Amino acid sequence: MTTKEKIIDTALQLFNKQGIDPVTTRHIAKEMNISHGNLCYHYSKKEDIIGQLYHNLVAELDQEIAAIQSGVPSLEMLMQATAATFRIQYKYKFILQDMVAIMRKIEPIGQHFKVLYQQRKNQFRLIIQYLLMQGLIESExxxxxxxxxxxxxxxxxxxxxxxxxxxxxxxxxxxxAHYTQLAFSLIIPYFTPKGLEAYQYLQKAHQKD
Amino acid sequence: MTTKEKIIDTALQLFNKQGIDPVTTRHIAKEMNISHGNLCYHYSKKEDIIGQLYHNLVAELDQEIAAIQSGVPSLEMLMQATAATFRIQYKYKFILQDMVAIMRKIEPIGQHFKVLYQQRKNQFRLIIQYLLMQGLIESExxxxxxxxxxxxxxxxxxxxxxxxxxxxxxxxxxxxAHYTQLAFSLIIPYFTPKGLEAYQYLQKAHQKD
DNA sequence: TTAAATTTAGGACAAATGTTCTAAATAATT
DNA sequence: AATTATTTAGAACATTTGTCCTAAATTTAA
Known part of the structure; x- marks a missing residue:
């Protein structure tokens, strides 16, 4: 692992544990036993590190979602996508926990998030349409x-x-597991009997893993 | 308004606009044209100001909820309580936006929030039971x-x-209005036909205001 | 009116932070 | 083997921040 990668790795751990505010570039350097000057050679500003981590989050999400969406849409696909997304979000949890502060500090991230949100929303709309067509959820x-x-x-x-x-x-x-289930269960009251059955079947199959 | 009150007032405005991180005691003092020393005489630490504002938020919520809950439970009551709560939360929005950072910085607030959450949850359970008994929402x-x-x-x-x-x-x-409606609409798929009718009636009545 | 308490202004000081610079050490290239 | 580029350490610097202190001003109480 290069120093540059290790900085990102260490910063992620510290940010996740303490939040962005109390973690300084000096702390990160000390944690990984390199000089502060060395760290600043790679990332002179804390914002650059946060920006890189945000970039990594988005990249991981894109990759995972693309892989899952390459298959046929299904209820199982939605569950898998949700679980995968939540796992990645948790890996970068400081970004979501300090979301508003980050968006204020680094405007481009705020702009990007807005665009991303619309994309995700459109993707989800397609899945809803699919579930409707399959008779898994009730009409509005x-x-x-x-x-x-x-x-x-x-x-x-x-x-x-x-x-x-x-x-x-x-x-x-x-x-x-708890929060993935909690979010996914938002859909339960919309299920048709057929949908509910499919859901409960998937739940059981998932518990066996 | 006393100086102490004005400090709280000004701090709330600045925190809401910029978040807690970039706002310092000196900024607050400058904003209200008093000396930094004077501000520190009333609140020597930034945490004390945040603590006071959290206290005010909780007090306002308690007061509002108590007033509404003095009546008979009903769907309308739930709507009113939601609207009132959201309004107060928005008044103190920085507390919710910087929630995790605040909880980490001031532990007692985190502890208090946990207790408060359980209380609110129990209150909500009672309302759910009421709605079930009235046949406004379906059973699980x-x-x-x-x-x-x-x-x-x-x-x-x-x-x-x-x-x-x-x-x-x-x-x-x-x-x-948008987010109050968005949150409240969580309950829609649980409505019985009778419940849905009651809801739509209340929606219309509310739009006339 | 006088004495006491409170409030205010302003400055002092150490610690922390972001940023930049220089020179040494290491790695890569010719 | 020589030289060029990259990486690293450490120091330096201005700013900012939290905290405390003193003395003046103002208000309150006696």
């Missing part, structure tokens, strides 16, 4: 209901890490 | 469904301000 009781649903899903998807940091005591794997 | 399709629902509701309730800061362009009142 109220106009715009599924648009609301998507917004709700993404708020929880972006901020469960913050809520978990404050409220959840327990190992990371349990935390991840 | 899946065990633990309404517990999940409450958790989902509170994640959105706590973090819509963060999402809105990044994604929503528009005046505060619209923002507030």
């Amino acid at each position: 009781k109220v106009k715009g209901q599924y648009d609301n649903f998507i917004d709700q899903f993404y708020i929880i998807g972006d901020f469960w890490v913050s809520e978990a940091e404050i409220l959840f005591d327990g190992p990371d794997e349990e935390k991840l | 399709k899946v065990k633990g469904q309404y517990d999940n629902f409450i958790d989902q509701f509170y994640i959105i309730g706590d973090f819509w301000v963060s999402e809105a800061e990044i994604l929503f362009d528009g005046p505060d009142e619209e923002k507030l």
Whole structure:
């Protein structure tokens, strides 16, 4: 691993543990036993490190989603995509926990996130349409209901890490499983009997892993 | 207004606009045209100011909720409580936007929030029971469904301000109305036909205001 | 009115932070 | 083997921040 990579790695650990505010470039350098000057040679500003980490987060998400979406859309695909997304988000949890502060400090990230959000929303719309066509979820009781649903899903998807940091005591794997299930269960009340059956089947299959 | 009150007032404005990190005690003092020494006489530490503001948030929430809950439980009550809560949360939005950072910086707040969360959850459980008894919402399709629902509701309730800061362009009142509706609409898929009717009636009544 | 308490202004000081610079050490290239 | 480029360490510097102190000004109480 190059020094540059190790800086990113160490910074991620420290940011995740303490948040961006109390972690300085000097702390990162000390943690990995290199000089402060050396660290500044690679990343002269803390913002550059955060920017790189945000870039890595997005890259990992893109890669994972692309891999999953290469298959046929299905309920299982949605579950897998959710689980994969949550796992990656948790890996970079400081970004979501300090989201507003980061967006204010580094404007381009805020802009990018906005675009990304629209893309994700459109992707989700396609999946909803698929689930409707397959008769797995009911048609809208109220106009715009599924648009609301998507917004709700993404708020929880972006901020469960913050809520978990404050409220959840327990190992990371349990935390991840709990909140993945919590978010995904948003869809349950929309299921048709057929959809519910498919969901419960997948749940059982997943528990065997 | 005493100097002490004005400090709290000014700090709230600055924190809401810029977040806690970039706002220093000197900025607050300068903003209100008093000396830095004077400000430190009243609040020697930034944490004390944040603590006071958190205290005020909780006090306002308690007061509002108590007033609303003095009446008979109803769907309208739940809507009013949601709207009132969201309004107060938005007034102190920096607390929710910088939640994780604040909890880490000031541990007692984190502890208090945990307790508060359990209280709110229990209150909500009572309301759910009431709505069930009145036949306004369906009984659980899946065990633990309404517990999940409450958790989902509170994640959105706590973090819509963060999402809105990044994604929503528009005046505060619209923002507030949009996210209040978004959170409340979580309950729609659980409505019985009777519940849906009651909801739509209340929606219309509310739009006339 | 006088004495005491409170409030205010301004400065002092150490510690921390972001940033830049220089020179040594190491690696790569010719 | 020589030289060029890259990487590293360490120091230096201005700024900022939290904290404390003193003395003046103002208000309150006796």
